[in-house]
Amino acid sequence: MDFATPLIPATLIRRYKRFLADCRLDDGPEVTAHVANPGAMTGTAIPGARIWLEPNDNPRTKLDYGWRLVEAGGDFVCVDTSLANRIVGEGLRAGSVPGLDRYDVIRPEVKYADASRIDFLLTGGGPDLYLEVKSANFCRAAPLVEFPDSKTLRGARHMADLARMVAAGHRAMVLYLITRTDCAAVAVARDIDPAYATAFDAARAAGVEVMAMDCDITPDRIALGQVRAVVDAAARGGGMTVQNGLCRRKGSQGQTR
Numbered sequence: 001m002d003f004a005t006p007l008i009p010a011t012l013i014r015r016y017k018r019f020l021a022d023c024r025l026d027d028g029p030e031v032t033a034h035v036a037n038p039g040a041m042t043g044t045a046i047p048g049a050r051i052w053l054e055p056n057d058n059p060r061t062k063l064d065y066g067w068r069l070v071e072a073g074g075d076f077v078c079v080d081t082s083l084a085n086r087i088v089g090e091g092l093r094a095g096s097v098p099g100l101d102r103y104d105v106i107r108p109e110v111k112y113a114d115a116s117r118i119d120f121l122l123t124g125g126g127p128d129l130y131l132e133v134k135s136a137n138f139c140r141a142a143p144l145v146e147f148p149d150s151k152t153l154r155g156a157r158h159m160a161d162l163a164r165m166v167a168a169g170h171r172a173m174v175l176y177l178i179t180r181t182d183c184a185a186v187a188v189a190r191d192i193d194p195a196y197a198t199a200f201d202a203a204r205a206a207g208v209e210v211m212a213m214d215c216d217i218t219p220d221r222i223a224l225g226q227v228r229a230v231v232d233a234a235a236r237g238g239g240m241t242v243q244n245g246l247c248r249r250k251g252s253q254g255q256t257r
Helices: 081-093 153-167 194-206
Strands: 008-016 020-025 030-034 050-055 065-072 075-078 105-112 116-123 129-136 138-141 144-147 171-178 185-188 209-217 222-230 240-243 246-249
Touching (some): 075 209
Parallel strands (some): 030 065, 129 171
Antiparallel strands (some): 020 030, 209 222
C-alpha cells in the first residue's frame, strides 16, 4: 500500500480528544492532525516523538494532515488503524496471505450475523471464509505485540459472531496485523480486557482460526510481510527471543503458545 501523498516528518506535541494531535512540522509551523485510532495508544503517543504525517488536500476533510507513523527506537509503528484493512485487502488480492490464496472472490465490508460487518468475506475456494482484521501495535516488551490496548466490547462481539459462523458450517478467522517493525509475535492482552480474552478463548474452542502477520513499513509504503506466531500473554517479560519468525522462551526448543 503506497501512501497517496509523501509523508512529512514532524514532532508530536500532544494527542487529545482521541482523534486529534498537535504537531510541529520540521520546517517550523504547528499543525493539528487527525488521529485515526480509537485506542489508548499507550507508548506511541509520547510528546516529543518523531512522527510522520500525510498531507490531505480533500476539501471535505476538516484537517489538512493525518498522523500515520511514529518512530520508536529506529523502528516504525503505524498508528492509523484504518489502514489495516487496506494493507490486508491488497495482500489478499495479490495472493500474499498463506492459505487464503485459493479463494476467487474477496468482498469487503459485508453484513453478517445480527448487526455486524465482516472485514472480508472470501468465497469460491471452499467453505465461505469470514475474515476479521485487527490492527495490533501495543507493545510492553518487544518482540511481543498485544491486542487490545484498551477495552473493546465490539471486539468481543466480533469473536462471538465468528463462532456462530463456524457453527453454521463456514470458516472464520481473525488476522492480527502487527503494524510495527520491532515485534514478531502477538498475544491477547488479558489483563487489559478480560472480557475480550474470554471471547477469544471461546471462539478458538468453537473453531475460529487465528493468524498473525507483520508489515514492512517505511514513510513511502506499508506492505504485508510474513506469518508470525500467536502466543500466550504469559510470554511477556519471560525472556523471549525470535527464531525463524517464532517467539520462543530462551532455552526452549518449542514454540510458545
